[in-house]
Amino acid sequence: MLEQIINKHATLAVIGLGYVGLPIALAFAKKIKVIGFDINSHRISLMQQGIDPSGELTTKDFEGCDITFTHSLDDLRKASFFIVAVPTPIDTHTMPDLKPLLSASATVGKVLKKGDYVVYESTVYPGCTEEDCIPILEQESGLIFKKDFKVGYSPERINPGDKEHTLSKITKVVSGCGEDSLHVISEIYKLVVEAGVHKASSIKVAEAAKIIENTQRDLNIALMNELSMIFDRLKINTYEVLEAAGTKWNFLRFSPGLVGGHCIGVDPYYLTYKSKELGHDPKVILSGRQINDAMGAYVAKRTVQLMAKQGKDIVKAKVLIMGATFKENVEDIRNSKVADVVNELRSFGVHVDIIDPHADSDELKHEYGFELVPQAGSNYDAIILAVSHTEYIKLEESFFESLSASKAVIVDIKGIYRNKIKRLEYWSL
Structure with missing residues (x-):
């Protein structure tokens, strides 16, 4: 398989061409033959023109790539090595929503052949690949796992908007269903990952590693957010405290803020779901989630309090919100906690205007009910x-x-104008 892939006698396919899948597909397409598959025909049409629907990549990134963009199963049948990179969100009850992942597994299962490989990159709870995905591959293909096809897991580490920590520069965790599959999967990823790979001992270990990367960040940010509430009552600036504490060599540099997006604000719920299923109540993780999920409402309430102190009539007040995406310099609005700020302010009767040079107004209207x-x-x-x-x-x-x-x-919120606003009332986390 490895030699066939390298010599372009076999084709690699990436299923799901969003923020994660498209960069992976294009990176491989500069080395080997690739099929980029997505069920969204409009997105496929844009990519065929060298346009990234997510706005992360430029036309130049598409140049020199041996890639076929398609939404056709007939085209997908030509592949022998499949990478699944579809989103794994949560539902309104913060439960894992595996529908895109299971649907992608069924799609791959329909075209799976003897000797093929399937590698999952989507963030899941430990055990999901083997317990939920592989049975679908077997059912749809009529093939037997390990005997007829091999499976691995290699968690994505794409950071939207980050031009420094790109795919090739971040060590790639890889795993397989045996020593032979681990070798093949490792060598294929080495084609595009200059930083090298880390071989996990099992698929479940690799799944767990991905989950705790973002859970750790979530908990540290939750601590900073709780500290900011305490320091606000003490009437001292959180960022000044963090600067002072940061002079110690082993102080971890995290800062308070809104925690949204499709990773930090989502991944911990996959771990807590599995934890509860196994009979363990994850108190620390859920406590951090509770704090971070409430920050949008907290910012809105503090804003209302500050306006009231200035003698404003709240029901006649006007507020401008600058920024609606989940983080800076991206178009991604998934799980944006700015929406919580908007909704909380409106619950007080405040008139709210929102601007953002990167967000799409129609997407915001569809997802959250407000426009730019x-x-x-x-x-x-x-x-x-x-x-x-x-x-x-x-x-x-x-x-x-x-x-x-x-x-x-x-x-x-992020304290970027600290000590620069002198004439207007100023507040930050």
């Missing part, structure tokens, strides 16, 4: 700098004054 305004207005009683887009980090105080009513409040 074409441009910022004036006479705002509060301005919330929610997302630190590049366009927002070097503004002058006069810019905020031009949009503000008298005695306006600047709410700077």
Whole structure:
């Protein structure tokens, strides 16, 4: 299999061409023959024109790639090595939503042949690949796992908006269903990962490693968010405290903020789901999730309190929110906690305008029920700098004054304008 892939006598397919799948597909396509498969025909049409629907990659990234973009099962049948990179979200009850993953498994199962390989990159709870996905592959293909086809797991580490920690520069965790499959999978990933691979002892270990990467970050950010609430009551600035504490060599540098997106705000729930299934109540992990999930409402309530202290009539107040994506410099709005800020403010009767140079207004309307305004207005009683887009980090105080009513409040969630706002009321986490 390995030699056939390298010599382009066999084809690698990537199923799911979003933030994770497309960079992987293009990286491999510069070395070997690739099929990029996605069920969304509109997205496929854009990629055939060298356009990344997610806005992360440029036309140049598509150049020199031996890749066929398709939504046809007939095209997918030509592949022998499949990488599944579909999203694994949570539902409204914070339960794992495996529908995209199980559907992708059924799709691969329909085209699976003897000798083929399937590698999952989607974030799942430990055991999911073997307990949930492989039975579907067997059922749809009529083949027997290990005897007829091999399976591995290699967790994605794509960070949207990060141009430094790219696929090739991050060590890739790989696993297989045996020594032979682990060797083949490792060598194939080495084609595109300059940083090398780490061979996990089992699929379950690799799944668990992915889950705790983001769970650890979630818990550390939750600690910072709780500290920010305490320090706010003490009337000291959290970022000044963190700067001082950060002079110690082993202090971990995390900061408070809104925790959304498709990784940190989602992955811990996959682990807690499996934990409860096994009879263990995960108190620490869920406590961190509770804090982080409540931060949007907390920011909104503090904004209302600050406006009230300035003598504002809350039901007549106007607030501008700058930024709607889940993090800076991306178009991704999945699980954006800015929506929680908007909804909480509106529950007080506040008029809210939202602007964002990266977000799509129609997507926000579909996902959260609010739209962007074409441009910022004036006479705002509060301005919330929610997302630190590049366009927002070097503004002058006069810019905020031009949009503000008298005695306006600047709410700077990430603290980027600390010590720079002198004339307006200033608050940050």
